[in-house]
Amino acid sequence: MADDLLILNASELVTLKGPRRARAKAEMSDLSIVQDGAVAISDGVIVDVGKTESILRDHGSTGIEKIDASGKVVMPGFVDPHTHLVYAGSREFELELKAKGKSYMEILEGGGGILRTVRDTRDASPQVLFRQSAKRLESMLAHGSTTIEAKSGYGLDKDVEIRMLETIKRLDDEYPISIVPTYLGAHVVPPEFKGDGDAYVDFMAIEVLPDIARRKLAEFCDVFCEKGVFDVPQSRKVLLAAKGLGLGLKVHADEFSNSGGAQLAAEVGAISADHLDKPSDDGIMAMARRDTIGVLLPGTPFSSMSKDYADGRRLIDLGVPIALGTDLNPNCWNESMQFTISLACHKMRMTPAEAITAATINAAAALGLEKKIGSLEQGKRADVIMLDIPTHAHIPYKFGTNQVSLVIKGGRSVWER
Numbered sequence: 001m002a003d004d005l006l007i008l009n010a011s012e013l014v015t016l017k018g019p020r021r022a023r024a025k026a027e028m029s030d031l032s033i034v035q036d037g038a039v040a041i042s043d044g045v046i047v048d049v050g051k052t053e054s055i056l057r058d059h060g061s062t063g064i065e066k067i068d069a070s071g072k073v074v075m076p077g078f079v080d081p082h083t084h085l086v087y088a089g090s091r092e093f094e095l096e097l098k099a100k101g102k103s104y105m106e107i108l109e110g111g112g113g114i115l116r117t118v119r120d121t122r123d124a125s126p127q128v129l130f131r132q133s134a135k136r137l138e139s140m141l142a143h144g145s146t147t148i149e150a151k152s153g154y155g156l157d158k159d160v161e162i163r164m165l166e167t168i169k170r171l172d173d174e175y176p177i178s179i180v181p182t183y184l185g186a187h188v189v190p191p192e193f194k195g196d197g198d199a200y201v202d203f204m205a206i207e208v209l210p211d212i213a214r215r216k217l218a219e220f221c222d223v224f225c226e227k228g229v230f231d232v233p234q235s236r237k238v239l240l241a242a243k244g245l246g247l248g249l250k251v252h253a254d255e256f257s258n259s260g261g262a263q264l265a266a267e268v269g270a271i272s273a274d275h276l277d278k279p280s281d282d283g284i285m286a287m288a289r290r291d292t293i294g295v296l297l298p299g300t301p302f303s304s305m306s307k308d309y310a311d312g313r314r315l316i317d318l319g320v321p322i323a324l325g326t327d328l329n330p331n332c333w334n335e336s337m338q339f340t341i342s343l344a345c346h347k348m349r350m351t352p353a354e355a356i357t358a359a360t361i362n363a364a365a366a367l368g369l370e371k372k373i374g375s376l377e378q379g380k381r382a383d384v385i386m387l388d389i390p391t392h393a394h395i396p397y398k399f400g401t402n403q404v405s406l407v408i409k410g411g412r413s414v415w416e417r
């Protein structure tokens, strides 16, 4: 097979070469950078990585497309392991309420919050749901994300949850960005089950999950384990039902309070526990022992005007492998992993190298894809981005603008400016 494409002369080629698993502790600081680096791509796959001189010598025959990355950073496409991509409507009016100090409950009572989005999503036609979500997806691609996870969770009843998962599948089919689907029926107790969370848990376990598993509409099942939402026994019941059907597990854990979510994630063998703004020490140690990945979402406290960011520095030092995600949702309309990396450095005391590891190989591992994507290494899928900055530290340093100038998905250029 002849080579298709060479990317040459990168001021920094950020390869993240290393073990094909989530990186922990000091491993997270090692980006394995090649100065004046180059990548050779053939048939959608990376076939060689090294210095420009040696790549040109071994692969530089005539007739091959060559991209000059002089003065630029070349690295693996971002992987966003936690998004609520699919929903209808928006909640920009809540910004003013939050600024005036209204509480979450007051916003909910004023017609805002998650139940507002549930109503908007239930009312939207499949076409509207697809179009509104596609617009966000295009922006995520333009900001360098080449693989994302996307959850259901604004339908809650069986039909609309399935409509959301079908929308995710159609977006995955029609756009050059890979989407991993997650069932999040346990996002909030729907109005029709108000006051009876146990009955809703049974409904999910008996009526909904078996159908979703049979139709292969989701790879993961996620639960919002939090005081006042789903408690530990209810969360465990949903997760074990999903596990029995062959789905992978994720947990929204310890976001507002220590509610036992981190421990539960480790106990049931979840691939990740997400948020972790208020985990207990026991929960952190249980995760470190089981290699449960901590997916941190610094856009969420930012958009909620909260000071309670996860302590990324401490979690890394205690040995939890950390990934980063946008948590894109109507309360946190964040489409950019670059902004997320910047927040992780400025608000959670992660270094630029740690944050980039968390947004690539560790995020891939949080989706079970660490052997296929997340680093620039021979045999991996050629999901590659070029950024118009001289070194990787400029990603968190220059915030609020898009540094990406080229996105390559599976060896094909899919976005450029």
Ligand SMILES: [Zn+2]
Pocket (backbone or CB within 6 Å): 082, 083, 084, 252, 327
């Ligand atoms: Zn979330």
